[in-house]
Amino acid sequence: MPDHRIPRGIINERVARTKFTLTRHPPAPALTPFVQYYWILRWDLRGQPPFEQRVLPNLSVHAVFFPGADGVYGPMHDVFSYRLEGRVHGLGVRFRPGCFRPFLRQPVRNITDRSIPLAEVFGPAAEATTESIRNVNGDHEMAGAADKLLTANPPVLPPAAARASETVETIAADPGITRVGQLCAATGLDVRSLQRLFAEHIGCTPKWAIRVYRLNDGARRISGTERPDYAGLAAQLGYSDQSHFTRDFRTVTGLSPGEYARAAREDREQPRT
Incomplete structure (x- = not known):
C-alpha cells in the first residue's frame, strides 16, 4: 500500500507535534500479514493546559494500550478526539484493513464506531501487556510486549x-x-x-x-x-x-x-x- 495514501489524518499536525512525539515501528515478521505498524505516543503536558487531538477517520482497527484509553477501537465514521494531559506514554497496534477478523472471531461491522475491552479479544494476557507497556519506556520493549501478546495464539489469515x-x-x-x-x-x-x-x-x-x-x-x-x-x-x-x-x-x-x-x-x- 503506498505510504502516502495510508489515511493517518492528524488534524493541525504541526501544532500536534509540539504536544507529543509519535514514532512508528514494524511488528514481528509473523504478524506482518495482520499488522500495518505499531505507533507509540509520548507527551508531557505537566503544567500546561490539556490538549485535544483530532484524527480523521480511517479503515483500520486499532488495539490501544494507554492509561484510561486501552481497548480495541473499530473503524470510525467520525473524527476521533482524544484529550492529552499530564505525562503519558503508550502503544497502539494498527491492523491492516480486512485483517482483524481472525483475532475478533466475529464480523468487524460489530465493532464499527465503538470500542471493546482488550480482554474480549486477547483474553487475560491483555491486562499484563497493558501493565508491561505502562512500566517500560523504551520503544523496543513496548513493541516486544505487543509482539508477545499477538503471537501467543497466532491466527491464520483466511x-x-x-x-x-x-x-x-x-x-x-x-x-x-x-x-x-x-x-x-x-x-x-x-x-x-x-x-x-x-x-x-x-x-x-x-x-x-x-x-x-x-x-x-x-x-x-x-x-x-x-x-x-x-x-x-x-x-x-x-x-x-x-x-x-x-x-x-x-x-x-x-x-x-x-x-x-x-x-x-x-x-x-x-x-x-
Whole structure:
C-alpha cells in the first residue's frame, strides 16, 4: 500500500507535534500479514493546559494500550478526539484493513464506531501487556510486549480476509477509483459480493472506504496549498460538483474545506520550536 495514501489524518499536525512525539515501528515478521505498524505516543503536558487531538477517520482497527484509553477501537465514521494531559506514554497496534477478523472471531461491522475491552479479544494476557507497556519506556520493549501478546495464539489469515485486504490496497493504489463500480471492475467482484466482504472484514461499506481515501487525499492537498482551488480539487477527486465535495468533506472532517484550509494556514503560521 503506498505510504502516502495510508489515511493517518492528524488534524493541525504541526501544532500536534509540539504536544507529543509519535514514532512508528514494524511488528514481528509473523504478524506482518495482520499488522500495518505499531505507533507509540509520548507527551508531557505537566503544567500546561490539556490538549485535544483530532484524527480523521480511517479503515483500520486499532488495539490501544494507554492509561484510561486501552481497548480495541473499530473503524470510525467520525473524527476521533482524544484529550492529552499530564505525562503519558503508550502503544497502539494498527491492523491492516480486512485483517482483524481472525483475532475478533466475529464480523468487524460489530465493532464499527465503538470500542471493546482488550480482554474480549486477547483474553487475560491483555491486562499484563497493558501493565508491561505502562512500566517500560523504551520503544523496543513496548513493541516486544505487543509482539508477545499477538503471537501467543497466532491466527491464520483466511482467503476472504486476504481478499478484503487486497481490495483495500486496490483502492489505495489507484486514486482514480472514485466509484464502487470502478472497484468492481478492478477486483472482478459484483456489488453485493463487495458489500458482504467489507461488512464482514472491513467494517464499512465499499462506498465509505473509497470516500475515506478520497477525502484524506483532499485534506492533505488543502493543508499543503496556500490558496486551494476547491472546484478543481473536487473534480480531481471525482466529484461531479464542488457542493457535493463540500458536503462529504464536512461529514468526514467536521469542517468545511474553507474552515479546514484556515486551520491549516494558522497551523503553518505557528512558530516552530
